Amino acid sequence: EAGVTQSPTHLIKTxxxxxxxxxxxxxxHTSVYWYQQALGLGLQFLLWYDEGEERNRGNFPPRFSGRxxxxxxxxxxxxxxxxxxxxxxxxxxSFGTDTQYFGPGTRLTVL
Amino acid sequence: xxxxxxxxGPVTLSEEAFLTINCTYTATGYPSLFWYVQxxxxxxxxxxxxxxxxxxxxxxxxEATYRKETxxxxxxxxxxxVSDSAVYFCALSANSNTGKLIFGQGTTLxxxx
Numbered sequence: 001e002a003g004v005t006q007s008p009t010h011l012i013k014t015x016x017x018x019x020x021x022x023x024x025x026x027x028x029h030t031s032v033y034w035y036q037q038a039l040g041l042g043l044q045f046l047l048w049y050d051e052g053e054e055r056n057r058g059n060f061p062p063r064f065s066g067r068x069x070x071x072x073x074x075x076x077x078x079x080x081x082x083x084x085x086x087x088x089x090x091x092x093x094s095f096g097t098d099t100q101y102f103g104p105g106t107r108l109t110v111l
Numbered sequence: 112x113x114x115x116x117x118x119x120g121p122v123t124l125s126e127e128a129f130l131t132i133n134c135t136y137t138a139t140g141y142p143s144l145f146w147y148v149q150x151x152x153x154x155x156x157x158x159x160x161x162x163x164x165x166x167x168x169x170x171x172x173x174e175a176t177y178r179k180e181t182x183x184x185x186x187x188x189x190x191x192x193v194s195d196s197a198v199y200f201c202a203l204s205a206n207s208n209t210g211k212l213i214f215g216q217g218t219t220l221x222x223x224x
Contacts, residue, residue, distance in 0.1 A: 006154075033210060042217065043200065048210030056209050090154055097207035102147070102155040 002027065004093050004103030012109045013081050021076040021106045025093030031055075032074040033100055034066060038087035046089075049074055050096075081110045113138040113205045117215035120198075124222050130188040132218045134175075134201035137182065142203040144168075144177055144184040145212070149198045158186075158199070191222045 005024045013019050025032050034046040045058040049068035057064075063079040072093075078085055086109050092100035118133040136142065143162045147155040159168030164179035173188045184201060201215040 004154075031210065033212075035212075043202075043212075043214040045211040045213075050210070056211060058211070092155075092212075097210060099145070099157060099160060100212060101157060104154040 004091055004101055006089075006091050006103040006106050008106060009104070010107045010109070012111065014111050015081055015083060017081050019078045019081060019085075019108055021078075021089050021091075021108070022073065023075070023091030023093075023103060024073045025091075026101055029093035029095050029101075030072055031094045031096065032068055032072065033092040033094070034074070034076050035090045035092065036060075036087045037090060037105070038084070041087075043090070047076065078108070083110050086110045113142070113203065113213050115201050115203055115213055115215035117199075117201050117218050120217070121219040121221055124191055124220070126193055126222055126224050127190045128222075130186070130191045130195075130220065132186040132199055132201075132220070134184045134186065134215060135182050136184065136201075136203050138203055138205040140205060141179075142205040144175070145202040145204070146173070146175055146184070146186050147200045147202060147214075149200065149217070151197070155200065191220070193222045193224055196220055196222045 007022045031050040036044045048056045066076040068074045088105045090105045092102045094100045114137045145160045146158040148158045159170045161168040161177035167176045175186045198217045202212045
């Protein structure tokens with residue numbers, strides 16, 4: 001069974017640009033979660049989508065947004081990129097609110 | 112608020128040594144507890160979990176017991192291998208209505224041959 005997949009693996013942007021990150025959940029999973037793993041800040045919860053709706057968001061500014069599509073895949077958009085947005089962005093999926101399984105991540109570098 | 116505290120790393124051990132990584136938590140109610148492992152350049156892999164007091168999670172020789180009286184979920188392995196070198200994260204889910212996992216800061220384990 002395929003795990004959670006994320007694309008792209010690496011993304012390089014300049015300050016002020018927009019970044020779009022994509023995630024495909026494990027087949028049968030309806031919930032998708034996004035986390036940021038920034039150097040020195042650990043793993044921080046960003047967003048939770050379930051059945052196409054945003055259910056919860058962490059303590060991040062509104063320029064972090066996303067959506068979940070009818071096939072349960074998701075994308076994370078980061079607008080007006082700042083240097084401190086450089087991080088590994090991890091997507092996870094679950095069946096309902098059961099155990100979360102993570103993908104390999106997208107490394108975002110903001111220059 | 113809810114939080115997870117892990118022992119400071121890095122932890123350096125010789126192959127076949129006994130491993131303990133301490134994890135304590137603060138949470139209201141009855142959280143579910145997890146250990147995830149992150150190998151270099153990769154995402155997180157679920158190692159084991161426990162959902163209620165006195166449950167023991169186990170996988171690949173690793174074990175952890177949910178101790179409500181000491182609010183702890185320490186990770187142990189009887190004999191580590193070089194391939195166990197990674198960063199280990201303890202996490203809790205305090206409220207399934209938030210969807211949020213709260214992670215400890217991670218403990219780096221280096222196993223030398």
